[in-house]
Amino acid sequence: MEIKEVVREKYGQAALRVHSGGSSCCGAASAMDGCCDPITSNLYDSAQTGAVPEEAVLASLGCGNPTALAELKEGETVLDLGSGGGIDVLLSAKRVGPTGKAYGLDMTDEMLALARENQRKAGVGNVEFLKGEIEHIPLPDNSVDVIISNCVINLSADKDRVLGEAFRVLKPGGRFAVSDVVTRGEVPEEVRQNMLMWVGCIAGALRDEQYVAKLATAGFEGIDIEPTRVYNIEEARTFLSGQGVDVDAIAPQVEGKFMSAFIRATKPAGMPK
Numbered sequence: 001m002e003i004k005e006v007v008r009e010k011y012g013q014a015a016l017r018v019h020s021g022g023s024s025c026c027g028a029a030s031a032m033d034g035c036c037d038p039i040t041s042n043l044y045d046s047a048q049t050g051a052v053p054e055e056a057v058l059a060s061l062g063c064g065n066p067t068a069l070a071e072l073k074e075g076e077t078v079l080d081l082g083s084g085g086g087i088d089v090l091l092s093a094k095r096v097g098p099t100g101k102a103y104g105l106d107m108t109d110e111m112l113a114l115a116r117e118n119q120r121k122a123g124v125g126n127v128e129f130l131k132g133e134i135e136h137i138p139l140p141d142n143s144v145d146v147i148i149s150n151c152v153i154n155l156s157a158d159k160d161r162v163l164g165e166a167f168r169v170l171k172p173g174g175r176f177a178v179s180d181v182v183t184r185g186e187v188p189e190e191v192r193q194n195m196l197m198w199v200g201c202i203a204g205a206l207r208d209e210q211y212v213a214k215l216a217t218a219g220f221e222g223i224d225i226e227p228t229r230v231y232n233i234e235e236a237r238t239f240l241s242g243q244g245v246d247v248d249a250i251a252p253q254v255e256g257k258f259m260s261a262f263i264r265a266t267k268p269a270g271m272p273k
């Protein structure tokens with residue numbers, strides 16, 4: 001509960017900063033290095049940023065671009081877990097067209113208000129922002145074709161529950177297509193904590209093999225994890241030095257081990273409804 005409250009407060013403030021014309025950035029990296037931190041910057045191409053309101057772009061706090069990597073078809077129903085200012089929902093709504101539907105789910109009132117305002121500015125009708133928690137998705141069983149999410153599952157203290165809920169609401173054959181922070185290989189616990197603080201993961205990122213195991217336990221098949229950005233110790237140097245960390249000493253334990261990745265999996269098509 002405590003983690004959830006910290007997350008809610010942090011993202012509530014981020015949403016308000018967009019409203020007041022400031023930067024929405026709230027990761028440790030952006031606080032130290034200015035807004036253009038290596039995690040959230042330059043995720044979308046100009047065709048995508050030009051297609052949504054500026055405030056949706058300013059509020060973007062993801063670590064990947066699931067809408068670019070997910071296969072979305074006309075008429076499909078998409079659900080974005082932790083939709084924030086709504087950028088991925090609005091982009092998905094365009095991809096599934098007027099016969100499809102894009103839902104955003106977020107627990108933070110300020111983010112929902114921002115997302116709904118962005119929907120109004122974008123003038124899209126096939127979008128609905130729902131208030132709720134990704135651990136308790138307020139949609140029926142077997143009702144969604146594609147689940148997307150952008151840097152949110154790492155924030156949850158109950159990832160098994162999130163993946164179980166994603167499986168429940170997906171239709172048989174439905175796709176899980178998510179960007180998230182993952183770690184790879186052995187990392188000493190203290191180094192791990194420092195790096196994840198830099199990335200802004202409050203509850204903690206999963207190791208890639210843990211992610212695969214948890215998705216399999218939830219019932220998914222065809223699981224694949226594709227790194228999209230591997231973080232470099234130099235990108236975290238200013239932040240970590242400020243925390244009193246001896247960056248040169250830990251560098252060999254960090255290289256190639258912290259990354260954003262695109263995670264895909266499928267709910268078996270033969271599942272009974």
Ligand SMILES: C[S@@+](CC[C@H](N)C(=O)[O-])C[C@H]1O[C@@H](n2cnc3c(N)ncnc32)[C@H](O)[C@@H]1O
Pocket residue numbers: 004007008011012059060061062063081082083084085086087088105106107108111132133134135149150151152155156
């Ligand atoms: C890192 S931001 C990402 C927002 C958006 N996906 C994007 O790419 O800009 C995390 C968002 O997830 C929401 N969130 C975090 N944990 C959540 C939970 N357990 N249930 C629902 N929403 C959650 C926060 O309120 C915030 O809007």
